[in-house]
Amino acid sequence: MKEVVVLSGKGGTGKTCIVGCFAALADSKVLVDCDVDAADLHLLLNPLIQENHEFRSGQVAVIDDQRCTKCGLCQELCRFEAIKDSQVDPIACEGCALCFHICPDEAITMEERLSGQWFISDTKYGPLVHARLAIAQENSGKLVALVRQQARQIAERDGLDYIISDGPPGIGCPVISSLSGANVALLVAEPTLSGIHDLERVLAVCRCFGVPALACINKYDLNEDNTHHIEDFCRRENIEVVSKLPFDNTVTEALAKHLPVVEYPESGVAQGIRELWHSVYNLLTQAN
Amino acid sequence: MIISVASGKGGTGKTLVATSLALSLKERGRVQLLDCDVEEPNAHILLKPAFVGSEAVFIPVPKIDESKCTYCGECARICAYHAIAVVPRHVLTFPELCHGCGACSYLCPEKAILEEGRQTGIVEWGHSDGVEFVHGKLSVGEAMPSPVIRKVKEHANGGGIVIIDVPPGTSCPVVEAVRGSDFCLLVTEPTPFGLNDLVLAVGTVRELGIPCGVVLNRAGVGDNKVERYCHDENLTILLTIPLDVEIARLYSRGVTLVEGLPAWKMAFVRLFDRIGDIANERSGSAKR
Numbered sequence: 001m002k003e004v005v006v007l008s009g010k011g012g013t014g015k016t017c018i019v020g021c022f023a024a025l026a027d028s029k030v031l032v033d034c035d036v037d038a039a040d041l042h043l044l045l046n047p048l049i050q051e052n053h054e055f056r057s058g059q060v061a062v063i064d065d066q067r068c069t070k071c072g073l074c075q076e077l078c079r080f081e082a083i084k085d086s087q088v089d090p091i092a093c094e095g096c097a098l099c100f101h102i103c104p105d106e107a108i109t110m111e112e113r114l115s116g117q118w119f120i121s122d123t124k125y126g127p128l129v130h131a132r133l134a135i136a137q138e139n140s141g142k143l144v145a146l147v148r149q150q151a152r153q154i155a156e157r158d159g160l161d162y163i164i165s166d167g168p169p170g171i172g173c174p175v176i177s178s179l180s181g182a183n184v185a186l187l188v189a190e191p192t193l194s195g196i197h198d199l200e201r202v203l204a205v206c207r208c209f210g211v212p213a214l215a216c217i218n219k220y221d222l223n224e225d226n227t228h229h230i231e232d233f234c235r236r237e238n239i240e241v242v243s244k245l246p247f248d249n250t251v252t253e254a255l256a257k258h259l260p261v262v263e264y265p266e267s268g269v270a271q272g273i274r275e276l277w278h279s280v281y282n283l284l285t286q287a288n
Numbered sequence: 289m290i291i292s293v294a295s296g297k298g299g300t301g302k303t304l305v306a307t308s309l310a311l312s313l314k315e316r317g318r319v320q321l322l323d324c325d326v327e328e329p330n331a332h333i334l335l336k337p338a339f340v341g342s343e344a345v346f347i348p349v350p351k352i353d354e355s356k357c358t359y360c361g362e363c364a365r366i367c368a369y370h371a372i373a374v375v376p377r378h379v380l381t382f383p384e385l386c387h388g389c390g391a392c393s394y395l396c397p398e399k400a401i402l403e404e405g406r407q408t409g410i411v412e413w414g415h416s417d418g419v420e421f422v423h424g425k426l427s428v429g430e431a432m433p434s435p436v437i438r439k440v441k442e443h444a445n446g447g448g449i450v451i452i453d454v455p456p457g458t459s460c461p462v463v464e465a466v467r468g469s470d471f472c473l474l475v476t477e478p479t480p481f482g483l484n485d486l487v488l489a490v491g492t493v494r495e496l497g498i499p500c501g502v503v504l505n506r507a508g509v510g511d512n513k514v515e516r517y518c519h520d521e522n523l524t525i526l527l528t529i530p531l532d533v534e535i536a537r538l539y540s541r542g543v544t545l546v547e548g549l550p551a552w553k554m555a556f557v558r559l560f561d562r563i564g565d566i567a568n569e570r571s572g573s574a575k576r
Contacts, residue, residue, distance in 0.1 A: 011298005096389030170327035173431035194330035223540035
């Protein structure tokens with residue numbers, strides 16, 4: 001079983017549209033949406049939810065007003081500024097429990113936090129594991145690890161060959177959690193100065209975790225000078241640019257209809273994405 | 289007046305709006321732009337500030353004084369993040385898991401735990417064309433952006449206009465960046481992804497009790513469901529930016545909208561005035 005994760009550093013470069021297309025093109029796979037804070041892949045795959053689970057992770061401090069003598073020690077020691085006037089701000093609380101341990105009145109308890117939900121769904125293209133982090137919650141990295149583990153179990157159970165994973169933007173906790181242990185990372189870059197900067201940082205994270213990377217330049221014709229810069233950069237870094245996709249309004253038209261753009265097979269970008277999947281598939285098959 | 293610019297979905301135009309808004313308000317007083325997207329900061333690419341100072345960001349992690357340690361294991365039991373393990377005659381620490389809460393050091397019965405700083409990022413500041421600029425950069429391979437975001441926000445001046453460029457998503461780094469703002473602008477695009485992530489972002493901002501309004505970017509493609517949602521939710525669309533390849537090309541070259549197309553400046557000044565009206569109205573009604 002091999003896993004490809006699609007990342008970009010910068011948001012909005014086309015990760016989810018590309019993963020939606022891979023869903024339509026690939027055989028024998030499980031799909032997983034690792035962007036648990038702003039999950040969008042389900043909007044292209046129209047899933048039927050088969051299983052719905054609560055995600056409980058971490059704890060939050062709760063002060064019992066009856067026992068609290070308002071001595072203020074908890075507020076003084078909390079490094080997350082989560083306690084004010086003997087009230088806990090559950091959004092700021094990181095669940096460290098220092099207040100629970102030090103409260104002289106034993107007025108503080110730690111309660112388990114409901115941090116989100118995760119789902120196993122059927123789609124016309126195959127099984128999808130996805131999640132929704134509750135509003136303003138932390139521990140997205142743990143939820144990412146959980147959905148990946150579920151995808152792996154489904155692949156093992158059903159004898160599927162590939163896991164195709166839609167990653168989150170950025171380089172922090174949920175990205176690291178999406179990346180570690182994957183066989184290949186496909187980095188989707190756009191030819192803007194911001195896109196180049198963010199590609200460099202996300203590639204450094206791939207290196208940090210030893211995951212081989214490939215690049216794809218989306219909307220390459222928006223700025224061909226920048227496209228050349230990305231190609232030069234990738235050559236120097238020994239990263240293969242497996243595809244250059246043109247800007248094409250058909251992507252947005254398909255999106256408005258909740259369809260991956262490869263469902264419009266005659267469009268230029270659909271042809272490009274078919275070739276892209278072919279390259280990724282070949283490299284994934286050879287990957288360790 | 290602190291205005292944060294957020295979005296849920298990445299790549300909708302947060303940095304484009306934040307930079308042009310900051311540049312358009314110079315005549316209104318002291319203006320500061322804080323780039324809190326510390327995983328993938330991009331505002332400096334558009335504003336090209338001259339940096340004048342920098343500061344490393346450290347989180348305090350445990351350092352065991354083995355001469356005092358009795359290997360009682362209390363620190364390992366207390367740590368909510370599993371960042372300490374005690375084995376016979378040795379204490380193992382996992383600094384990358386540590387949140388820096390200080391519980392181990394405070395609660396060690398032998399006072400055998402000191403703290404030392406571990407660098408997780410850097411904050412840099414300078415100025416660009418009359419705008420004071422501050423940004424943070426999370427070190428590659430680090431999972432936790434929040435301490436770097438907190439450090440960037442410590443640089444917020446009192447009294448002037450502060451524009452905060454927020455990371456994408458809806459989870460803890462977004463909350464850290466947006467918290468304390470007087471108003472939050474939510475930048476979206478008229479696609480199912482834009483709408484889905486706008487709904488999530490509105491949920492987060494409302495949870496924080498911060499008034500918000502919408503900037504609709506790339507108007508003219510996709511569908512009108514974002515407008516319908518805004519109408520139903522009583523959210524004002526404060527600025528509409530059309531889908532225009534010229535605007536996309538300017539951004540790709542790292543040129544701000546108001547610099548490349550100066551006619552836009554009036555639109556950003558008007559946007560600021562409308563935000564002021566909404567924020568005042570709200571604080572007026574809160575007093576009543």
